[in-house]
Amino acid sequence: MAKRPHSSLVLDGPERAPGRAMLHAVGFTRADFWGAVKKAANGRSFDVFEGLYVDGREPYPWPTMLRTIGLQLVPDSVPRIGVTSAADPAGVVRVMEIELGSSAAVAGVHVGDELLKVGEVAVADAEFGAKMRLHYNGRPTGSPLPIVVKRGNDTLTLNGVLRYAQSAPRIAEDPAASAKAIKLREGILRGTVDK
Numbered sequence: 001m002a003k004r005p006h007s008s009l010v011l012d013g014p015e016r017a018p019g020r021a022m023l024h025a026v027g028f029t030r031a032d033f034w035g036a037v038k039k040a041a042n043g044r045s046f047d048v049f050e051g052l053y054v055d056g057r058e059p060y061p062w063p064t065m066l067r068t069i070g071l072q073l074v075p076d077s078v079p080r081i082g083v084t085s086a087a088d089p090a091g092v093v094r095v096m097e098i099e100l101g102s103s104a105a106v107a108g109v110h111v112g113d114e115l116l117k118v119g120e121v122a123v124a125d126a127e128f129g130a131k132m133r134l135h136y137n138g139r140p141t142g143s144p145l146p147i148v149v150k151r152g153n154d155t156l157t158l159n160g161v162l163r164y165a166q167s168a169p170r171i172a173e174d175p176a177a178s179a180k181a182i183k184l185r186e187g188i189l190r191g192t193v194d195k
Contacts, residue, residue: 070177107160
């Protein structure tokens, strides 16, 4: 076993990965970290990078950096009905809030309604939204989306329509990427770069 007085406590043994965040606590300094980064980058300094993005307040330039390796940020949207729901103590999923102008609002869903079904997706628990998004993703906006609720003693089928809401952007391959960018990306993904 190698002698590493500052890091052997967290780098050796089967549970080493979670402890790497604790390197500072056992004497691993910023100079140690950036020295290792510089060595891995064939001597390239990361002082400016650290000053801007690690210690500084500048947002990381994702579009520029991703373009270097033939990738891009793509805005994304997902199907949503526009409600906040929660299961009550009996496990019944009830509408807690309704987003103004949402599919649920336009269809006439009320706060307190018990959600039974959204389109073809049964509401069996408070995680129904993920199932609904998966089932309806890619379908055209405005497609019929019946929302079945129980209000008091009445079961109602309300006429909703499919709407999309913005979500976090996703990373996708850039179809206009240069040959060099594609080569870099493939090298990163394979772990080797052809010279």
